[in-house]
Amino acid sequence: MAMTKTVGDALAPQRPLTAAACLFHGFSDASRLEILRHLALGEHRVVDLTAHLGLAQSTVSKHLACLRDCGLVTSRVEGRASVFALAHPEALMDLLAAAERLLGLAGDAVVLCPVYGLDGTVTAADEEEPAR
Numbered sequence: 001m002a003m004t005k006t007v008g009d010a011l012a013p014q015r016p017l018t019a020a021a022c023l024f025h026g027f028s029d030a031s032r033l034e035i036l037r038h039l040a041l042g043e044h045r046v047v048d049l050t051a052h053l054g055l056a057q058s059t060v061s062k063h064l065a066c067l068r069d070c071g072l073v074t075s076r077v078e079g080r081a082s083v084f085a086l087a088h089p090e091a092l093m094d095l096l097a098a099a100e101r102l103l104g105l106a107g108d109a110v111v112l113c114p115v116y117g118l119d120g121t122v123t124a125a126d127e128e129e130p131a132r
Contacts, residue, residue: 026070027099031055032063036086039073040093043085 026032031053038044038052050060064084067073072092075082086092 023070023072026067026072029063029066031059032067035060035063035067036072036092036096039084039086040089043083045078045081045083047081049084 027036034053035049038049044052046057046060046064049055049064050057053060064073064075064082068075068084072087073084074087075084077083
């Protein structure tokens with residue numbers, strides 16, 4: 001990803017950064033992160049997420065629209081309900097696991113990833129490389 005200005009197309013370097021900013025906007029709210037955690041466990045209807053999170057249906061729908069616009073979730077109609085799922089579950093889990101490691105190194109231990117976090121099946125100790 002080039003981040004230097006080129007003569008003739010001064011906006012070209014901003015395009016990749018704009019796409020990245022849009023993607024990371026989806027992660028910028030604690031409620032959206034919690035929605036992603038729930039969706040990592042499987043598909044959910046809006047009503048299910050509302051019950052899990054204790055948020056208003058309109059709030060959950062707004063967050064889901066943001067996540068869909070960012071390309072992080074997909075939706076399909078099932079009867080009168082919309083069912084949401086992660087768009088790229090493996091890539092998302094990898095990213096959340098990396099974020100947890102980075103936050104841990106910065107001294108802010110958190111659990112974002114249901115697979116690799118404290119509640120998950122793989123812990124940081126399981127992935128540590130032996131000292132050289």
